[in-house]
Amino acid sequence: MSTAISLSDLKKSFGQMEIIRGVNLDIRKGERHAIIGPNGAGKSTLFHLISGHYQPTSGKVLLNGEDISGVMPHEIYRKGLARSFQVTNIFPNLNVYENIRCGALWSCDQGYSFWRQVDDLEDINLKTEQILEKINLTHRYKVSASLMSYAEQRALEIGITLAGGAQVIMLDEPTAGMSIGETEQAVELIRSVTEDKTLVIVEHDMGVVFDLADRISVLVYGKIIATDSPSAIRSNKLVQEAYLGTEMISDA
Amino acid sequence: MSHLTRICRAESVVRKKRLRILWLCFAVILLALPLVTSNFGITILTQICVASVFALAYNMLLGQGGMLSFGHAVYFGLGGYASIHLMELVGNGVPVPLVLTPLFGGLFGLIAAFLIGSFSTRRAGTVFAMISFGIAELVAASAIILVSFFGGEEGVSSDRTMGPAFFGYEMIPQIEVYYFAAVWFFLATYAMYHFSRSPAGRLANAVRDNAERTQFIGYNPQKIRLVSFVASGFFAGVAGGIFAIQYEIVTDSNLNTAASGLVMLQAYIGGIGYFVGPVIGAIVMTLLNTVVSGVTDLWLLYTGLLFIGTVLLAPNGLTGLIMMHTDAYHNRKLATLIKPYLLGMLPLTAAFIGVVSLLEMFSHRNEAAVGDDSMLLFYIDVDISTWFPWVGFTLLSLLGLAGLRVVIPVVRASWDAANEMQILSNSTINNESDS
Numbered sequence: 001m002s003t004a005i006s007l008s009d010l011k012k013s014f015g016q017m018e019i020i021r022g023v024n025l026d027i028r029k030g031e032r033h034a035i036i037g038p039n040g041a042g043k044s045t046l047f048h049l050i051s052g053h054y055q056p057t058s059g060k061v062l063l064n065g066e067d068i069s070g071v072m073p074h075e076i077y078r079k080g081l082a083r084s085f086q087v088t089n090i091f092p093n094l095n096v097y098e099n100i101r102c103g104a105l106w107s108c109d110q111g112y113s114f115w116r117q118v119d120d121l122e123d124i125n126l127k128t129e130q131i132l133e134k135i136n137l138t139h140r141y142k143v144s145a146s147l148m149s150y151a152e153q154r155a156l157e158i159g160i161t162l163a164g165g166a167q168v169i170m171l172d173e174p175t176a177g178m179s180i181g182e183t184e185q186a187v188e189l190i191r192s193v194t195e196d197k198t199l200v201i202v203e204h205d206m207g208v209v210f211d212l213a214d215r216i217s218v219l220v221y222g223k224i225i226a227t228d229s230p231s232a233i234r235s236n237k238l239v240q241e242a243y244l245g246t247e248m249i250s251d252a
Numbered sequence: 253m254s255h256l257t258r259i260c261r262a263e264s265v266v267r268k269k270r271l272r273i274l275w276l277c278f279a280v281i282l283l284a285l286p287l288v289t290s291n292f293g294i295t296i297l298t299q300i301c302v303a304s305v306f307a308l309a310y311n312m313l314l315g316q317g318g319m320l321s322f323g324h325a326v327y328f329g330l331g332g333y334a335s336i337h338l339m340e341l342v343g344n345g346v347p348v349p350l351v352l353t354p355l356f357g358g359l360f361g362l363i364a365a366f367l368i369g370s371f372s373t374r375r376a377g378t379v380f381a382m383i384s385f386g387i388a389e390l391v392a393a394s395a396i397i398l399v400s401f402f403g404g405e406e407g408v409s410s411d412r413t414m415g416p417a418f419f420g421y422e423m424i425p426q427i428e429v430y431y432f433a434a435v436w437f438f439l440a441t442y443a444m445y446h447f448s449r450s451p452a453g454r455l456a457n458a459v460r461d462n463a464e465r466t467q468f469i470g471y472n473p474q475k476i477r478l479v480s481f482v483a484s485g486f487f488a489g490v491a492g493g494i495f496a497i498q499y500e501i502v503t504d505s506n507l508n509t510a511a512s513g514l515v516m517l518q519a520y521i522g523g524i525g526y527f528v529g530p531v532i533g534a535i536v537m538t539l540l541n542t543v544v545s546g547v548t549d550l551w552l553l554y555t556g557l558l559f560i561g562t563v564l565l566a567p568n569g570l571t572g573l574i575m576m577h578t579d580a581y582h583n584r585k586l587a588t589l590i591k592p593y594l595l596g597m598l599p600l601t602a603a604f605i606g607v608v609s610l611l612e613m614f615s616h617r618n619e620a621a622v623g624d625d626s627m628l629l630f631y632i633d634v635d636i637s638t639w640f641p642w643v644g645f646t647l648l649s650l651l652g653l654a655g656l657r658v659v660i661p662v663v664r665a666s667w668d669a670a671n672e673m674q675i676l677s678n679s680t681i682n683n684e685s686d687s
């Protein structure tokens with residue numbers, strides 16, 4: 001089996017508004033797959049549908065061949081899919097270290113244990129420290145998350161998502177609002193931690209997209225109009241039309 | 253081993269060592285306290301043990317799990333009732349050492365918390381708060397109606413001295429009851445602290461901060477809440493069990509919403525952001541409730557004022573006021589604060605004496621028999637039929653308040669100066685509460 005995520009005729013309506021209008025998409029195991037499209041196209045909604053945050057109105061989501069439509073988000077996570085959020089979604093009153101450690105907790109088989117002491121769990125603390133190093137927040141480990149800069153919070157958001165070591169990683173605009181330098185660092189981080197994993201990424205920075213992605217899907221008004229290699233997407237007539245006069249042209 | 257790993261290991265070692273010392277101090281204080289107090293004092297100390305365990309249990313929900321309960325006395329009360337019934341059984345020959353009563357009360361609280369929590373913890377916030385209130389009203393009403401278990405209006409009572417002695421220990425004198433309560437206080441506190449440092453405890457913090465996100469790190473927020481809720485119900489029941497042994501009677505006033513409100517006040521006044529906060533709150537409130545209530549009828553008013561004052565002026569509670577000084581301590585500048593604080597105490601004391609005296613005089617004028625115009629205020633005989641005390645205490649209040657206005661900026665400036673140097677100071681305070 002070579003597909004990590006498979007969407008078939010996926011639809012989502014909010015009231016009368018159909019936001020996702022029949023998406024079919026296969027994301028291969030081990031590929032880095034970017035989803036691009038104009039604002040409001042439904043990229044985040046698609047992420048919510050896959051990760052269980054929203055229930056599809058109709059259609060199916062398969063994770064490693066298993067139907068996960070209607071499954072609770074935490075159960076989908078346990079099946080090996082972790083995601084980040086476009087709007088930073090961290091634990092504001094916990095410090096940086098605790099934020100990451102919470103993200104690593106499930107993968108260390110701790111369940112809801114109330115007798116073990118987190119400080120004594122070697123593997124989880126080691127994992128936490130590794131992630132902190134990777135997201136460059138080691139020196140800030142004691143700081144309460146709410147007191148960090150925006151870019152640091154974005155890095156933390158990614159760190160929490162990565163901490164559990166899930167096989168399928170979904171990142172929703174991870175570099176939004178970062179400076180050029182910070183973006184570069186974030187991309188390197190994403191590249192290195194998804195080495196033998198499946199990555200689905202929503203990204204506005206076309207430089208990042210074409211640099212990182214093995215394949216790209218273009219979502220416009222709730223429909224995927226093309227899925228292809230970066231070079232094919234670049235020369236795709238439909239895509240160029242959809243993106244007319246936007247950053248895609250100037251970047252490409 | 254990375255740099256951070258080394259730092260964390262070192263910190264962890266230091267923290268553990270410090271913790272061991274703290275626990276040791278705690279034990280020594282509990283052991284030694286009766287030596288420096290009277291019989292009345294020992295009764296109050298026992299009450300403080302009960303109140304502290306209950307308030308700590310309550311804060312597992314509010315401070316650590318972000319669940320505001322208006323009905324947590326239900327689990328305290330049910331644990332208490334169950335314990336009284338156990339004492340009856342023991343009196344009738346069932347061979348259980350009565351020192352284990354709190355464990356039984358705890359189990360009862362745990363089962364009740366599991367049954368109720370399985371639906372009430374589905375949501376946090378207002379929904380949870382309202383359900384907890386509804387359940388509390390329901391149980392309080394049942395306590396009057398279901399006479400066989402709750403004993404109706406009179407409650408149920410028993411006798412702690414009927415059981416077999418536990419290694420020659422019969423819990424007849426107050427001092428033995430105190431030590432029984434103190435040992436349970438220590439054990440329960442230790443266990444609750446342990447819980448707060450466990451995965452379940454850390455997850456409770458996470459779900460308090462951001463329930464949605466916990467779903468995307470593999471946890472069901474509802475289940476995290478339930479685990480906290482059940483644990484909290486257990487320790488509330490333990491407190492009820494200690495209470496049952498101390499008073500040998502439990503009535504509906506132990507599980508009604510007033511009792512639930514009291515524990516909330518204790519946790520809040522002490523400081524819900526700190527593990528020890530509820531203990532501080534329990535101590536202060538128990539003293540108000542026992543010592544101050546013996547001196548003045550207005551003690552409930554003072555309790556209310558204390559609560560409002562805390563909410564408005566010290567949202568992190570009394571413990572927060574203490575913890576505000578950790579940076580100054582690390583900067584070795586605590587000593588520089590003594591003088592400004594003493595200076596501040598002057599107008600504060602004046603305002604306090606003035607306002608309290610005025611309140612007491614009003615109360616005396618309204619409550620006392622006609623013609624009974626003399627009263628004792630702060631060791632001074634006062635005749636309230638003359639204008640002198642009224643004017644005097646009004647002036648004293650105004651003088652105190654005016655003085656405070658002058659002194660507060662001075663105090664604040666010295667506090668700022670003592671806290672300087674460490675730019676990250678705020679953040680260290682913040683994470684202290686969680687780690």
Ligand SMILES: Nc1ncnc2c1ncn2[C@@H]1O[C@H](COP(=O)(O)OP(=O)(O)O)[C@@H](O)[C@H]1O
Binds near residue numbers: 039044
């Ligand atoms: N929970 C919701 N209720 C109603 N409308 C929504 C909801 N979530 C998203 N939408 C709408 O769906 C559309 C797509 O949103 P989104 O998925 O965030 O787009 P993108 O991430 O591609 O910018 C937007 O028009 C938005 O207003």
Ligand SMILES: [Mg+2]
Binds near residue numbers: 043044045086
């Ligand atoms: Mg979006």
